[in-house]
Every structure is written in C-alpha cells, then in structure tokens.
Amino acid sequence: MGVKLYRKPRLRSPIMxxxxxxxxxxxxxxVDTIREALEAEELGEIEPWDxxxxxxxxxxxxxxxxxxxxxxxxxxxxxxxxxLIFFIGEEQPSGGEKIYAEGGEAYRIANLVLDVAEKxxxxxxxTSGAAVAPIHHTMTPRxxxxxxxxxxxxxxxxxxNTVLMSAIEGREGEGNIVGLNGLLLGVAKKRGFxxxxxxxxxxxxxxxxxxxxxxxxxxVVEILTRSLGIEVDTSKLDSWAEQLEQEIDEFYxxxxxxxxxxxxxxxxxxxAKPAEPSPITEEDKRKIMKDIDKFFKKRGGGIE
Amino acid sequence: xxxxxxxxxxxxxxxxxxxxxVGWSExxxxxxxxxxxxxxxxxxxxxxxxxxxxxxxxxGGVRVEDDVAQFPESNFYSCQENNLVIFRSAAPGFEWYxxxxxxxxxxxHYCGAKEVYTIGGMxxxxxxxxxxxxxxxASSQEVKDVLGQYDLARDMDxxxxxxxxxxxxxxxxxxxxxxxxxxxxxxxPIPFYLVTSEDTEARKRVLRFxxxxxxxxxxxxxxxxxxxxxxxxxxxxxLRLPEVDDYIRRLESNLRLSQxxxxxLTQEIEEFLREEE
Numbered sequence: 001m002g003v004k005l006y007r008k009p010r011l012r013s014p015i016m017x018x019x020x021x022x023x024x025x026x027x028x029x030x031v032d033t034i035r036e037a038l039e040a041e042e043l044g045e046i047e048p049w050d051x052x053x054x055x056x057x058x059x060x061x062x063x064x065x066x067x068x069x070x071x072x073x074x075x076x077x078x079x080x081x082x083x084l085i086f087f088i089g090e091e092q093p094s095g096g097e098k099i100y101a102e103g104g105e106a107y108r109i110a111n112l113v114l115d116v117a118e119k120x121x122x123x124x125x126x127t128s129g130a131a132v133a134p135i136h137h138t139m140t141p142r143x144x145x146x147x148x149x150x151x152x153x154x155x156x157x158x159x160x161n162t163v164l165m166s167a168i169e170g171r172e173g174e175g176n177i178v179g180l181n182g183l184l185l186g187v188a189k190k191r192g193f194x195x196x197x198x199x200x201x202x203x204x205x206x207x208x209x210x211x212x213x214x215x216x217x218x219x220v221v222e223i224l225t226r227s228l229g230i231e232v233d234t235s236k237l238d239s240w241a242e243q244l245e246q247e248i249d250e251f252y253x254x255x256x257x258x259x260x261x262x263x264x265x266x267x268x269x270x271x272a273k274p275a276e277p278s279p280i281t282e283e284d285k286r287k288i289m290k291d292i293d294k295f296f297k298k299r300g301g302g303i304e
Numbered sequence: 305x306x307x308x309x310x311x312x313x314x315x316x317x318x319x320x321x322x323x324x325x326v327g328w329s330e331x332x333x334x335x336x337x338x339x340x341x342x343x344x345x346x347x348x349x350x351x352x353x354x355x356x357x358x359x360x361x362x363x364g365g366v367r368v369e370d371d372v373a374q375f376p377e378s379n380f381y382s383c384q385e386n387n388l389v390i391f392r393s394a395a396p397g398f399e400w401y402x403x404x405x406x407x408x409x410x411x412x413h414y415c416g417a418k419e420v421y422t423i424g425g426m427x428x429x430x431x432x433x434x435x436x437x438x439x440x441x442a443s444s445q446e447v448k449d450v451l452g453q454y455d456l457a458r459d460m461d462x463x464x465x466x467x468x469x470x471x472x473x474x475x476x477x478x479x480x481x482x483x484x485x486x487x488x489x490x491x492x493p494i495p496f497y498l499v500t501s502e503d504t505e506a507r508k509r510v511l512r513f514x515x516x517x518x519x520x521x522x523x524x525x526x527x528x529x530x531x532x533x534x535x536x537x538x539x540x541x542x543l544r545l546p547e548v549d550d551y552i553r554r555l556e557s558n559l560r561l562s563q564x565x566x567x568x569l570t571q572e573i574e575e576f577l578r579e580e581e
Contacts, residue, residue, distance in 0.1 A: 057463075057478075058462075059463075060461055061461065064477050
C-alpha cells in the first residue's frame with residue numbers, strides 16, 4: 001500500500017493543489033479545470049484498494065476482466081512562473097458510510113499526499129472546497145480562505161473577492177472544515193508545510209441539490225490562478241454555469257412563495273452591491289436561515 | 305508496537321491442500337448461508353477460527369431481527385475429510401480490503417487453500433417454475449476451462465451499472481487472482497418474489513455443483529423434500545390468490561409486470577409464505 005510514481009520529474013519548489021469531492025464538487029472542479037487547462041501530465045497515484053471499495057467490475061465471457069477503483073492521481077506541470085503538482089481524489093475514503101473521510105483512513109491518505117509533496121520539496125499546499133453561505137444564486141460567489149499559519153493571513157487578505165473566516169458574520173474566525181479538504185491543512189501544519197484552503201460560496205438552498213456549482217468553482221479558479229501567477233481560460237465554466245442557471249431557476253420557482261420571498265432578501269447581503277436602498281439586516285438573515293432550514297430540513301450553513 | 309491480527313485461529317486444520325467456499329449471511333433468498341450451513345452440517349464442519357468484528361463492523365449497538373439481537377459473525381469451519389474450508393460471515397461495513405485479505409490469509413497460510421468459490425444470489429424476473437441456472441465467473445481462462453465439465457453457464461457479460469457497486473464476491477475473486485489463487489464466483493438467479501424468503505431449488509443447484517466438484521456424495525433426499533414443500537406452498541398461493549396466479553402466469557409467458565405489480569406479487573408471496581410457516 002502506498003504511492004506509485006510513474007516518473008520523477010525535476011520540479012523547482014512546486015506548489016501542490018490537492019482536492020477531493022465535496023458539496024457541489026466546487027473545489028474538485030476548480031482544481032481539475034486548472035489541471036486540464038495546463039495539460040498537466042500524470043505523475044502517479046495512491047494505490048486505492050486499501051482505502052476504497054471498487055466502483056466497477058467488468059466481466060467478459062464469464063471471466064472477471066477488471067475491477068476498477070476510484071482514482072487518486074497526481075499530475076505535474078512545469079510553468080514559467082511556478083511548477084505545480086496536482087492531486088485529485090475521485091472519492092473521499094469514507095468507509096462506505098459517509099461522504100467525508102475521517103479517522104485513521106483520512107489521516108493515512110492525507111499523509112500519503114503530503115509524502116509526495118515532501119518528496120518534490122513542495123513549498124506550499126492549496127486545498128479547495130465549498131462554503132455554504134447565506135447568498136443568492138444570482139450573486140458572484142466569494143471565496144472563503146483558511147490558512148494553517150498566521151503568517152499567511154496577510155497574504156490572503158490581498159486576494160480579491162476573498163474573505164477570511166474572521167470576516168464572516170457570526171463566525172469570529174472560527175469554524176470547521178469537514179473532510180479531507182480541511183484535514184489536509186491540519187496534517188500539513190503538523191508536517192511543516194504552509195497550506196491554504198480556498199472555498200467557493202454556494203447558496204444554502206442549493207447545497208443539497210445533486211448539481212455542481214461552476215460559478216463558485218470559477219471564483220476559486222480566479223483566486224488560485226492569480227496567486228500562482230498563471231492564466232487559465234474559464235469560458236467552459238461560464239457556459240456550464242449558464243446551462244445550470246436554467247435548472248437552478250426552475251428549482252427556485254418551485255420553492256413556496258413565502259420561503260422564496262425570504263430567499264430574495266439574500267440578494268442584499270452585505271457583501272453584495274445592494275439593489276435596494278438598504279441591505280439585509282442581521283435579524284432578516286437569521287429569519288431567512290431559520291425558514292430555509294425549516295423548509296429544506298437541512299443543517300444550517302457550514303463549510304467543507 | 306506490532307499490529308494486532310484481525311483474525312484468530314484456535315487450531316490449525318490438517319490440510320495438505322484445500323478449497324475455500326465463501327458465503328455471506330445477507331444474500332438473496334438466503335442462498336449463501338443456506339448452502340454454507342448445509343455443507344457445514346452435512347460434512348461435520350468444525351469451527352477453527354474467526355475474524356474479529358471490531359475493525360470491520362459498526363458496533364454502535366445491535367440489530368434486532370425477529371425479536372432477537374444479531375451480532376456480526378465471521379467464522380471459519382474445516383471439513384477435514386473433504387478438504388474444504390468454509391467461511392460464513394456478515395458482509396463487513398468497512399475496511400473491506402483488510403477483511404478479504406484476512407479470509408485469504410487464513411485459507412492460504414493455515415489451510416493451504418488452492419482455490420476459492422463464492423456463492424451469491426442475484427435477482428431475476430423469471431418465475432420460480434423456470435429451471436435455475438448456475439452461472440460461473442472465473443478468475444482466468446484456465447479456471448473457466450476446468451469448469452467446462454460441469455453444467456454451468458460460463459459466458460456471462462456484465463458491467464456494473466451507474467450508481468451501483470461491485471459485489472464483495474467480485475472483490476474477493478480479484479484479490480484471490482492477485483495472489484495467484486484460482487477462483488470462481490457462483491451465481492444463481494433468484495425469482496424476485498423469493499428474494500426475501502428462501503429458494504430451495506437454487507440452493508440445490510449450487511450444492512449439486514459442489515457435490516460433483518468435490519465428490520461429496522450428498523444424498524439430496526432432504527433438499528428434494530424441501531423443494532417439494534416450497535413448490536406446494538407456492539402452488540397453494542396461486543390457487544388461493546388469483547391475482548398471484550395471474551402475475552406468475554404472465555411471467556411464465558415471458559411478459560413483464562409493472563413495478564407496482566412486481567411489488568404486489570412480492571408482498572403477497574412474502575405474506576403467504578410467512579403465514580404458512
């Protein structure tokens with residue numbers, strides 16, 4: 001059990017972008033968009049069988065031909081600005097009972113990812129996920145950022161369209177990042193890597209839909225590419241977001257009018273440009289969250 | 305600190321070489337456990353080891369079934385005279401790779417197992433009056449060729465459909481092949497309305513194969529009696545419940561039932577068989 005590297009390229013203090021699936025696959029889609037746009041090459045993989053249940057069997061003419069597991073692949077790309085290593089996990093090793101990994105398996109796989117970071121002398125690790133937020137789907141999602149080192153906070157403050165946890169109303173800089181996109185930050189800290197998790201906002205009422213949210217992925221791509229000093233074409237994400245907008249609008253129309261009236265107020269949360277004379281009040285926001293929770297029978301806003 | 309072994313072997317069976325037969329306690333029509341329990345009883349199987357549950361099952365409480373608390377068990381039995389190792393277990397909830405490796409470790413290192421057979425029921429829309437087919441999925445062409453002398457269907461094509469996962473039997477077969485242990489997944493299609501009950505005909509189909517393969521000389525008198533009894537009950541259900549008869553008749557004519565009719569037939573048969581017990 002371990003990591004299998006197909007090749008050993010010479011990389012100059014690369015930066016690692018690592019991600020696993022989560023809400024609306026916001027981080028996964030963002031990192032994969034960059035990987036694809038840069039045409040990163042395969043570097044290796046984590047042998048999956050000790051972590052994952054197989055996802056597909058292929059039987060041909062009475063013989064078991066292949067058993068396929070969720071992929072856990074590393075890629076690399078040398079660019080003029082910086083060298084990059086990508087890790088993209090198709091599933092979190094959640095033991096079959098939950099969506100998010102936790103416990104021993106999560107810790108082991110996080111360490112295997114960082115073993116590769118160490119082997120290639122990575123200077124930084126980025127992870128990415130989703131931030132469930134009281135925003136409206138017509139707004140441009142912001143990116144929430146969490147670092148594993150106080151010295152990185154000043155840098156993150158300079159990122160455009162990005163907020164630190166301390167700037168989120170009612171959080172006072174505290175929260176919980178569920179699953180491996182969060183855990184990797186902690187394990188990186190333990191092993192001496194600097195790491196930042198960037199999470200694209202998704203409206204609270206969309207978090208349970210079986211749909212991606214490319215609009216938030218685009219916000220994450222913009223933050224990552226700017227900080228890496230690279231350029232990536234995001235037009236695919238734009239057209240994908242446009243297509244999904246129709247499905248989201250359709251879903252939105254099906255929400256009972258009284259709840260929808262509350263959701264409409266989210267268009268005027270403080271960070272957006274208000275379309276009405278006064279922005280939403282904190283009391284309004286609390287009521288909206290309560291109504292939404294009641295309607296969707298889901299947990300309140302959180303991050304992963 | 306050395307890692308704790310996930311299994312316990314109380315005594316090492318005296319095998320030169322053996323065959324491993326695996327069945328899971330939760331199976332369509334209780335096929336796996338039915339076959340395993342029959343073999344263990346008939347061949348005087350003795351429990352010689354087990355896999356400890358703590359790494360593989362959620363032990364947050366107990367499941368209650370028919371007023372009785374259940375607990376996951378994973379036991380090895382040896383049938384010395386027939387060179388058979390039998391493993392009967394609940395399906396693990398996690399750490400599947402470690403669990404399946406433990407089965408193969410015990411079979412290979414303590415019993416000299418040279419081949420692996422798994423048993424599983426699969427759901428079919430065919431009626432119970434159609435003959436049961438025994439399907440075999442082999443780990444290699446060589447194994448498939450060896451099976452040619454038995455009455456088996458050996459030409460299955462299958463890809464896991466989207467949203468589903470492979471079975472533990474496929475996972476075990478793949479792992480055995482990686483250890484160069486030849487293996488076979490045995491499958492019997494079970495009429496959908498018998499899935500939650502029992503299918504004695506399917507049980508006999510698997511046992512007949514093992515009887516031939518291992519030269520067990522099983523007297524099938526008792527199973528034939530069980531089959532007769534079940535067929536009689538199903539015939540009674542058709543007589544007393546015209547709706548059930550109509551559904552089965554349509555299945556016998558290769559006609560499809562609607563989802564609602566499928567569910568109705570299953571419910572009627574389940575209730576009828578329960579009342580008859």
